[in-house]
Amino acid sequence: MTTTKKNRKQEILDAALACFTEHGVEATTIEMIRERSQASVGSMYHHFGNKESIAATLYVEALVEHHAWQQSLLEKARTAEDGVKAIAFAYIDWVSANPDKARFVLYNRSVLAKTPQADELKERTRKQYTEILAWFQPYVARGELKKVPQELYASLITGAAHDYARMWLSGRARTDIKAYREVLAEAAWSTVKP
Amino acid sequence: MTTTKKNRKQEILDAALACFTEHGVEATTIEMIRERSQASVGSMYHHFGNKESIAATLYVEALVEHHAWQQSLLEKARTAEDGVKAIAFAYIDWVSANPDKARFVLYNRSVLAKTPQADELKERTRKQYTEILAWFQPYVARGELKKVPQELYASLITGAAHDYARMWLSGRARTDIKAYREVLAEAAWSTVKP
Amino acid sequence: MTTTKKNRKQEILDAALACFTEHGVEATTIEMIRERSQASVGSMYHHFGNKESIAATLYVEALVEHHAWQQSLLEKARTAEDGVKAIAFAYIDWVSANPDKARFVLYNRSVLAKTPQADELKERTRKQYTEILAWFQPYVARGELKKVPQELYASLITGAAHDYARMWLSGRARTDIKAYREVLAEAAWSTVKP
Amino acid sequence: MTTTKKNRKQEILDAALACFTEHGVEATTIEMIRERSQASVGSMYHHFGNKESIAATLYVEALVEHHAWQQSLLEKARTAEDGVKAIAFAYIDWVSANPDKARFVLYNRSVLAKTPQADELKERTRKQYTEILAWFQPYVARGELKKVPQELYASLITGAAHDYARMWLSGRARTDIKAYREVLAEAAWSTVKP
């Protein structure tokens, strides 16, 4: 019984992600999540308050996981090239390991908008981005990284990986993104190499 | 009267795009489009048959415009570098000139899926992509363009621009993508430069 | 067909009043009204927008009817006593002739509160009351009617009738209020007789 | 501990009355009462069994208080006029001293209907009314009080006060009913004065 208690919330989240993957967020009904999670409607509302909040929780959870993994790879990097590739690797690894969560995040940023978590997450993301820029700053200063407008670094470094991830996760491309780990990281580096 | 006829359909499309931009596709109701277009519900169904069809028409229309522009730029290119940059420029120009359409296309690929137009568009897109690959083929053969798996070219060349376009169109970045026309084209080229 | 069109709205109102009488406003569900009126849910919402609005429409309609009748009786009165009794008679006649509407109005003033019609009705009622006070004014000035604080006249004149109407309409008293027409009018007059 | 016990139940009743006053009985949820009373849901159900029972308890409590006060005033009366005015005074005093309870009782008679306490209370009220009629009986017999149908006495004597109390308690009249103690008592007497 003690174990079931703690899992109930997670069971709902798991069921929700599966439904979102299968039918899309908008097309997923509370009833679908209920059936899949074996929780009662009341229980779902007891834990999350409303449908959007389930999606928002999932969204934040996913980003936090990715951020953590990104951080751990970036810490080990000692050169500009290693840093840039760490960003690319972290993204590719995470997408390949968590395709459902990645697909959910990539295709449902809008679910966050209407949500109370939105601002909190926005702030967290901003801070995260600032930290990464700070990490690269010395290299830019030393000319070991190309100097471009700050708001462009993310798109240059992760653009190709984001794009291919979308292709793969939506079924328009067949090959697991992991197979292109090196090519994509190399491309990332080439865009900001001095 | 002949003019009114043609306009009525376009008025509906314009109103629909405005609604989609403002509220998102799923949240837009037939009633909203009706109010904005000053058409009657019956008229909308006469012209389009159902709601999805309006979105699909808009979607195809937008892609066709972009494709046409892309084609016209690519025709003039005489080197691999010019070709790659033509792809980037075409995308950036189109996004900057048609932000609403671009936003609609970027954020609503899924609306197409359920639609009859889906297969036709898929085929058109595939053919378009094949043509572009064919254009690049000689350069790859001559070693004037890096050889990578075919399904990667698109992501490498347009990934960064796609990514920044999303940032800008969703309000997460402030600067008009047009300002980064050169940087993004340069980045595109760097990813496939031999 | 032309006849059905106009009646649909009234059919819904009639069904609603019957349901409200039978189960009370809060306990009446949209489904009950739908079943009784043979209209579709959509039709009900097309005409009224929401459940409260049905009740509010009924409420205003009832008051307007009573006001009209009151006015017509008051017009004929030529003495203070006749005027006072006209008010009492108008109320008693209307309650006896429209017990369901009267019950609905007496027991559901609160449904108005949350409604857009509230302010409009409030204003209308205020104006109505002002007119009646104006009618009595000369008699008060001439000492043919007792002078009491303005906000008390209504309670003095109609209090007893209101009270008995509640008793009768809720089943706590058996005798039709019409039977006490004269006694109640006499009582009304006695409270303000100089 | 004995004190806490008794208080807990009263705390719930107090919180409930406050909620009923603020939102109305139907709109008040168990959750609202729980939050305001700082009791747990389980505790509320332990003490009262269900939501209606809370309202019913409050209702009976209020009537008992009023009855007691009425009795104490009526005991001292020695003439018909004093008796009639005692009824009026008792009501006015109680309303002015307990506006929330009075409002609750005036506007929620229907909550009692569905309740087990209903019959008991009905009987108690009937007995109370019978006693009062008995008190007046000798005066009627002696012609010191007007003879009217029995079921009318209550409305004649308290109608005006009831009516004004409703006006005041619902915010439609500004002046504390206490200010009209004498006028209303005088009016009550005038309706049954021989």
Added chain:
DNA sequence: GATGAATGAGCATTCATTCAT
């Protein structure tokens, strides 16, 4: 081609109540 009243399946959400701890 145009109109808009009518339709009704489908959905998110609420809330009184239960009961294991």
Added chain:
DNA sequence: CATGAATGAATGCTCATTCAT
């Protein structure tokens, strides 16, 4: 006596779509 997570029936309302005029 107290607690609060869990339950699920019930409800108001939305909205794409139809069709008679």
